[in-house]
Each structure stands twice: as structure tokens, then as C-alpha cells.
Amino acid sequence: MTTALEKELISRVRSAPVIAASGTCREALWVMFQHPESKCIVVCNPENEPLGLxxxxxxxxxxxxxxxxxxxxxxxxxxxxxxxxxxxxxxxPLESLRNDAMNRLEMYRNDCVVVSRSGKFVGVLYVSDLLR
Structure with a gap:
């Protein structure tokens, strides 16, 4: 069952390409060019748990x-x-997430926010998604 909080966040979540942690930089560049609309690539383990960005x-x-x-x-x-x-x-909660995103180190403030459910990758949020 989806809560009202989850529905609000789900409506803003975007898909993003995924690469395995064992993936090479060549593979990451290939993924980037296959998904020019995406601002990021999420690095996941074989269980689809996000490890990095x-x-x-x-x-x-x-x-x-x-x-x-x-x-x-x-x-x-x-x-x-x-x-x-x-x-x-x-x-x-969206407000909590917004605060966490804006309180990151300045060099990471515009990075995508990785969204998970029970530890598994779901999608990403852009900072603009949090602010609208």
C-alpha cells in the first residue's frame, strides 16, 4: 500500500540508467550517450542496491x-x-529530503538524489524536482 507521502515523491521520481560497480569508464560513457536526457548514472550492485552516483x-x-x-x-x-x-x-517526507539535498556540500548540491524502496534502486530526483 502506497502512502500519501510516497505518492507525492513517486510523482517526481525520474528514471535513470544504471551501471554495475564492475562497469568500466568506457561502458559508462556508452550509457551516457545512450541516455543523453539523463543527468546521472546510478551505480548499483547485482541486487540493484545503489552504491554510488x-x-x-x-x-x-x-x-x-x-x-x-x-x-x-x-x-x-x-x-x-x-x-x-x-x-x-x-x-x-519531501520537505526533509529537500532540506537534506540543500545541506550537502556545495560541490554536490546539484547532484541527483537517488531514491530507493527497501534498499533497492527506484529512480532519481533532480534538485529542480525537489524545489517545484
């Missing part, structure tokens, strides 16, 4: 600034993901 713009800047691109392509995404993204359960 790759913001597409930041990751692309890292990729294009590399001299040893061949080595970069073979590295795992774990080396470049945000290992402590804001992950919220779908039952989190």
Missing part, C-alpha cells in the same frame, strides 16, 4: 580531460563515482 557532466569533463584515455576506458566507474550520494527511501 556518476553525474554525467562531471564524468564527461573528467573523461575528456584525460591524456591516457586508453587507461581511463579500462578503469572501473567506482574510481570516479560519488561514493556517498544522497540516497533516500521513497517514504521520506
Amino acid at each position: 556518476l553525474m554525467s557532466e562531471r564524468f564527461f569533463l573528467i573523461a575528456t580531460g584525460r591524456l591516457g584515455i586508453g587507461l581511463f576506458y579500462r578503469e572501473t566507474v567506482v574510481n570516479y563515482m560519488n561514493r556517498l550520494p544522497l540516497i533516500a527511501d521513497i517514504s521520506t
Whole structure:
């Protein structure tokens, strides 16, 4: 049964591509180009539990600034993901989630918020979704 709080949050949740923690940076770039509408890629384990977050713009800047691109392509995404993204359960009150998002370190303030249900990945929220 879905609560009113969950319905409010569900209405704002967006889909986002997922990559395995064992995925390479080459695979992450391929996922980015397959989903140009998405601001992020969520890194999950085999049980679909979110482990980290790759913001597409930041990751692309890292990729294009590399001299040893061949080595970069073979590295795992774990080396470049945000290992402590804001992950919220779908039952989190929107106001609480909004406060948590805005109180992050400034460099992460515009990062997507990962939404889960019982620890499993559901989708993401953009900061704009929280503010509307």
C-alpha cells in the first residue's frame, strides 16, 4: 500500500540508467550517450542496491580531460563515482529530503538524489524536482 507521502515523491521520481560497480569508464560513457536526457548514472550492485552516483557532466569533463584515455576506458566507474550520494527511501517526507539535498556540500548540491524502496534502486530526483 502506497502512502500519501510516497505518492507525492513517486510523482517526481525520474528514471535513470544504471551501471554495475564492475562497469568500466568506457561502458559508462556508452550509457551516457545512450541516455543523453539523463543527468546521472546510478551505480548499483547485482541486487540493484545503489552504491554510488556518476553525474554525467562531471564524468564527461573528467573523461575528456584525460591524456591516457586508453587507461581511463579500462578503469572501473567506482574510481570516479560519488561514493556517498544522497540516497533516500521513497517514504521520506519531501520537505526533509529537500532540506537534506540543500545541506550537502556545495560541490554536490546539484547532484541527483537517488531514491530507493527497501534498499533497492527506484529512480532519481533532480534538485529542480525537489524545489517545484
